[in-house]
Amino acid sequence: MNIKDYIVQNFKNDTEETIKNAIEESVKEYNEDSLPGLGIFFMLVWENSDDNEKNTILEKIKSNLK
Numbered sequence: 773m774n775i776k777d778y779i780v781q782n783f784k785n786d787t788e789e790t791i792k793n794a795i796e797e798s799v800k801e802y803n804e805d806s807l808p809g810l811g812i813f814f815m816l817v818w819e820n821s822d823d824n825e826k827n828t829i830l831e832k833i834k835s836n837l838k
Contacts, residue, residue, distance in 0.1 A: 779812040 773781075783791055795813065798806035818826065 775808055776812050776815070779809050780816075
């Protein structure tokens with residue numbers, strides 16, 4: 773099983789609150805072990821976003837690269 777499949781299987785039945793907590797905990801703790809999972813979440817969002825949403829994401833990323 774690859775990491776994408778593992779992350780999807782691990783979270784697919786969780787609530788939005790559980791997913792939010794996992795993201796916030798990973799960001800708060802800056803746990804490098806969880807960075808691949810956050811990358812998978814980002815990939816899923818990116819793959820399922822239209823051009824306007826992608827532009828918004830890019831603008832947010834760019835504005836935070838200081």
